[in-house]
Amino acid sequence: MPRQARLDTPGALHHVIIRGIEKRPIVQTAEDRDDFVAALSAAARTTGTAIYAWALLRNHSHLLVRSGRVGLPAFMRKWLTGYAIRYNHRHHRYGHLFQNRYKSILCEEDAYFRELVRYIHLNPVRARHVENLDDLERYPWCGHGVLLGKAKRDWQETAYVLEWFGRLPRDARRAYRQYIAEGVPLGRRPELVGGGLIRSLGGWSQVRSGRVPRAHGRADERILGSGEFVDRVIAEATEQLQAQVPRDRRLREAQQVIAAQCKSVEVSLAELRGGSRRAPVARLRTELAQHLVRDLGLPLAEAARQLGVTTSGIARAFTRTLRRKGRKST
Numbered sequence: 603m604p605r606q607a608r609l610d611t612p613g614a615l616h617h618v619i620i621r622g623i624e625k626r627p628i629v630q631t632a633e634d635r636d637d638f639v640a641a642l643s644a645a646a647r648t649t650g651t652a653i654y655a656w657a658l659l660r661n662h663s664h665l666l667v668r669s670g671r672v673g674l675p676a677f678m679r680k681w682l683t684g685y686a687i688r689y690n691h692r693h694h695r696y697g698h699l700f701q702n703r704y705k706s707i708l709c710e711e712d713a714y715f716r717e718l719v720r721y722i723h724l725n726p727v728r729a730r731h732v733e734n735l736d737d738l739e740r741y742p743w744c745g746h747g748v749l750l751g752k753a754k755r756d757w758q759e760t761a762y763v764l765e766w767f768g769r770l771p772r773d774a775r776r777a778y779r780q781y782i783a784e785g786v787p788l789g790r791r792p793e794l795v796g797g798g799l800i801r802s803l804g805g806w807s808q809v810r811s812g813r814v815p816r817a818h819g820r821a822d823e824r825i826l827g828s829g830e831f832v833d834r835v836i837a838e839a840t841e842q843l844q845a846q847v848p849r850d851r852r853l854r855e856a857q858q859v860i861a862a863q864c865k866s867v868e869v870s871l872a873e874l875r876g877g878s879r880r881a882p883v884a885r886l887r888t889e890l891a892q893h894l895v896r897d898l899g900l901p902l903a904e905a906a907r908q909l910g911v912t913t914s915g916i917a918r919a920f921t922r923t924l925r926r927k928g929r930k931s932t
Contacts, residue, residue, distance in 0.1 A: 723782060
């Protein structure tokens with residue numbers, strides 16, 4: 603079954619989940635964790651994405667974000683692509699780091715904002731990375747301590763979150779801490795990440811109790827919200843899709859850049875995409891790979907298609923550049 607298109611628009615609220623491929627680690631060392639969070643910070647700033655809640659664990663990560671002017675996919679590319687390349691370089695590995703596509707669930711804010719902040723910030727407790735809430739306040743790879751004023755992350759949006767719990771910061775933090783404590787016995791909360799039908803019906807407890815009305819609303823795996831909210835999101839997404847320009851602007855710009863650069867160094871497109879190892883061609887291919895991925899935000903696979911190489915070939919080009927920079931800095 604073909605995968606569904608993502609649902610997004612500037613200002614939309616998303617619960618984002620990323621996992622390591624085959625449940626493998628996405629961080630192993632303190633340097634990995636620092637790099638992961640630094641990349642998240644940089645991507646949030648440059649794309650105008652608001653980060654309300656986040657938690658980094660060994661093989662997965664959760665976030666609650668509001669997409670900025672360029673949309674969620676651009677933010678995720680800027681964040682994860684560079685990190686994955688640097689991680690592979692540090693640990694002498696090749697290939698994909700993350701499992702398939704990241705999962706993003708578009709959320710109905712009034713009904714789920716507080717629930718999702720709590721669910722995400724309790725992840726280190728559920729995963730036994732920390733033993734209790736006192737430890738969670740000191741856990742540096744989660745946004746919980748930032749909301750309580752125990753840590754400082756300038757890129758994390760705290761004021762908006764605390765407003766959900768009280769008018770004055772001190773009262774809001776007290777209420778937030780109590781709300782988090784009340785969530786510990788609730789466990790894993792599958793209704794916050796499970797099937798769209800269950801979410802739209804009000805969660806597993808409603809289904810099991812038999813209190814669900816027979817005429818329920820529409821459901822969608824990509825949406826966390828009521829049936830009415832699902833209907834509205836689908837309708838808006840359909841309108842946006844119909845209004846989109848048929849050709850992707852980034853892809854068109856990438857093709858223009860490739861053609862111009864080939865012309866400037868007198869390399870034909872056929873030679874560039876034909877696997878030539880001639881030094882000027884290889885050098886141009888590496889430079890173009892950097893530009894397509896880092897500046898234009900193309901996924902590695904799409905950049906590889908445009909340059910006539912494999913995805914792993916693009917990754918190796920980035921690794922060679924990192925090595926050269928490392929030698930120059932020593």
